[in-house]
Amino acid sequence: MPTKELAAASTVPLVLSVLTEGENYGYALIQRVRELSGGKIEWTEGMLYPVLHWMEKEDLIEAEWREAETGRKRKYYRLRKEGRKALQVEKQNWLTVHETMEKLWKHQPRLT
Amino acid sequence: METPTPFDLNRAIQHWRDGLAQSPAIRGENLDELETHLRDSVSVLQTRDLSAEESFLVATKRVGGGATLGKEFGKMNAANIWVERCLWALIAMQIWSALQEIFFSVSHVLQIGSVNMASTSFGWATISYIVFGTAIPMALTALIIWRLFKSPESKLGQFLEKLSTQPAALAGLLFVLNAGGHLCYAFMLNYSSYMYGRVSWAAFTYFLPGSLVYAGLIFLLARKRLLRLA
Numbered sequence: 538m539p540t541k542e543l544a545a546a547s548t549v550p551l552v553l554s555v556l557t558e559g560e561n562y563g564y565a566l567i568q569r570v571r572e573l574s575g576g577k578i579e580w581t582e583g584m585l586y587p588v589l590h591w592m593e594k595e596d597l598i599e600a601e602w603r604e605a606e607t608g609r610k611r612k613y614y615r616l617r618k619e620g621r622k623a624l625q626v627e628k629q630n631w632l633t634v635h636e637t638m639e640k641l642w643k644h645q646p647r648l649t
Numbered sequence: 650m651e652t653p654t655p656f657d658l659n660r661a662i663q664h665w666r667d668g669l670a671q672s673p674a675i676r677g678e679n680l681d682e683l684e685t686h687l688r689d690s691v692s693v694l695q696t697r698d699l700s701a702e703e704s705f706l707v708a709t710k711r712v713g714g715g716a717t718l719g720k721e722f723g724k725m726n727a728a729n730i731w732v733e734r735c736l737w738a739l740i741a742m743q744i745w746s747a748l749q750e751i752f753f754s755v756s757h758v759l760q761i762g763s764v765n766m767a768s769t770s771f772g773w774a775t776i777s778y779i780v781f782g783t784a785i786p787m788a789l790t791a792l793i794i795w796r797l798f799k800s801p802e803s804k805l806g807q808f809l810e811k812l813s814t815q816p817a818a819l820a821g822l823l824f825v826l827n828a829g830g831h832l833c834y835a836f837m838l839n840y841s842s843y844m845y846g847r848v849s850w851a852a853f854t855y856f857l858p859g860s861l862v863y864a865g866l867i868f869l870l871a872r873k874r875l876l877r878l879a
Contacts, residue, residue, distance in 0.1 A: 563682065564689040581713040582690070586682055587721045594725075609689070612682050 539578065548580070548588050549597075550627040553620055556598060560615040562605075563589060589614060597623050656702040662687060665709055671801070672719030673733035674726045687712055729874075736813075736870040741794050743823040743863055748786035750830030754837035756781035816871035824864035831856040 539547065555561060555569050563585055570578050592598045597620035605611045616624075666684055669675050675683075687708050694704035712718070723730055756777060797806050812819045831853050838849035 562685075564686045581717065582686065582711045583683055583713040583718045584721050586679060586686075587718075587725045590679075591725050607692075609685055610681070611685055612678075 544578070544580065547578075547631075548585070549592065550624065550631060551578075552585075552588065552592065552614075553597065553616065553624040553627065556614060556616040556620070557624070560613045562611040562613050566614070592620070595619070656700070656705075658691065658701045658705060661702075661705050669715050669718065672715055672722065673730050674719050674723035675715075676726070676729065679722060683712060683718075732870055732874050736867065736874055737794070739863060739867050739870065740819075740823065741790055743827055743860075743867070744793060745786055745790040747823075747826040747830035748789055749782055750827075750834045752786050753778075753782045754833040757837050813871055814875060816868045816875060819871050820864040820868035823867060824860055827860040827863070828857070831860070 551570055552566060555566055558569075561569070564582075567580060567582055567585060570580070589598070589600070593600050593614070596617055598614045599617050600612050600614050602610055602612050662684060665687070666680055669683065670680060687705075690708035690711060691701070691704045694707055695701065699707065793805070796803065797809060800806055801810060812822065834856075835849045835853040838852055
């Protein structure tokens with residue numbers, strides 16, 4: 538379970554990444570992240586929505602209310618061009634951090 | 650023996666939604682989206698052999714409480730919160746100002762206080778001025794506003810909530826209340842030593858422009874709030 542800060546920092550890149558698989562709605566987005574992380578990434582679910590709205594305002598994603606097969610109205614989110622660009626930058630940054638840590642940990646296998 | 654009341658999912662969800670709506674940062678569309686989320690979550694949990702009530706409890710816990718969510722939504726809708734705060738501050742100020750004039754006037758007419766502050770001695774007149782002109786109206790205003798926040802479902806709360814969706818009526822009523830206060834004050838001067846026998850229309854008209862400006866501000870803010878609520 539990542540710390541609160543890490544969870545907050547990784548929300549945007551995670552959402553952008555899940556949306557590259559196609560449009561999706563809030564509840565399913567959370568399920569997808571939970572499933573991929575093997576249940577290790579658990580968000581306070583409601584917290585995702587302010588982030589989604591912020592991303593919408595920043596033109597990273599676009600949203601549309603549609604009726605689902607259950608008859609329930611859902612807000613579907615889709616990636617925009619700006620979102621894809623932002624994801625590229627995010628990816629670079631996260632990989633840089635990841636690679637750096639990996640190199641360090643290879644030299645010092647014991648972290649005590 | 651008490652029989653437990655059967656759990657009504659729709660009612661529980663409505664109640665939960667009303668609770669979230671208390672936060673000025675969570676509005677219309679946000680509530681719809683959160684409700685859809687909760688219903689999705691409840692449906693999935695129910696397929697895992699949980700009762701409706703258990704599913705509801707787990708689902709609401711996962712979504713998060715009103716205070717945390719309000720804070721997060723607030724970061725996105727900061728302007729909403731300030732509109733709400735300013736509107737309430739203005740409403741409170743108008744109530745206070747009207748109460749102040751009414752109390753002060755009544756106390757003066759009943760000869761328990763005096764408006765004549767020309768006297769430099771600190772005596773009963775000064776004390777009554779502080780008590781009737783400031784302390785009592787302020788305490789009453791605080792009481793009214795506190796009650797509104799504490800129990801929005803009370804008659805007064807419902808009345809004001811309904812009124813707040815009609816900016817013109819809200820601004821109008823507060824203006825009339827204030828004009829009434831000024832009128833009291835003007836009539837009170839009638840009784841004061843240096844204006845004896847005359848209703849001070851000058852005192853009345855002197856206050857009107859200010860009240861008009863406040864009414865205008867309240868109207869604008871209430872309308873802005875309404876547009877955001879939609």
